[in-house]
Amino acid sequence: MEKNIIAINECAKECHMAAVNGGWWHDDNGVKKDRNVGELLCLIHSEISEAMEGARKDLMDTHLKHKTMMEVELADAMIRIFDLAESRGFNLGETIYEKLAYNKTRADHKIENRLKKGGKKF
Numbered sequence: 001m002e003k004n005i006i007a008i009n010e011c012a013k014e015c016h017m018a019a020v021n022g023g024w025w026h027d028d029n030g031v032k033k034d035r036n037v038g039e040l041l042c043l044i045h046s047e048i049s050e051a052m053e054g055a056r057k058d059l060m061d062t063h064l065k066h067k068t069m070m071e072v073e074l075a076d077a078m079i080r081i082f083d084l085a086e087s088r089g090f091n092l093g094e095t096i097y098e099k100l101a102y103n104k105t106r107a108d109h110k111i112e113n114r115l116k117k118g119g120k121k122f
Contacts, residue, residue: 001097008093015079016086025087040084047077 019025020032027033054061054069061072085092103109113119 005091005093005097008096009091012082012086012090012092015082018079019083024083035087037084040080040087044077044080044084047073047080051077 023030025032025035051070051073053059054073057069059069061067061069064072082092107113108120114121
């Protein structure tokens with residue numbers, strides 16, 4: 001698990017550095033800036049919406065033509081999530097595993113409770 005945590009955090013660093021090097025974290029004069037968290041969250045959401053559209057229409061991606069649009073847009077969403085997480089100094093790898101462990105203890109995450117009347121359907 002520790003190696004997975006490190007790998008996730010390294011991926012987050014790589015995604016953030018790609019965004020910084022691509023100029024997304026700089027103003028029009030090339031000066032590094034902080035970005036609006038609301039804008040970044042909406043950009044993540046837009047990638048998820050694009051994935052949904054690809055799934056809804058069963059489309060292939062227009063850039064990575066051997067991949068489905070859904071797969072590529074989910075990758076874009078992860079890249080944006082990793083960029084944001086790294087910019088805020090989050091230990092996303094550790095937090096993912098902590099959340100997975102916590103979810104195992106939740107009543108609403110157990111099959112028998114989900115199947116009950118009034119249980120979560122999705």
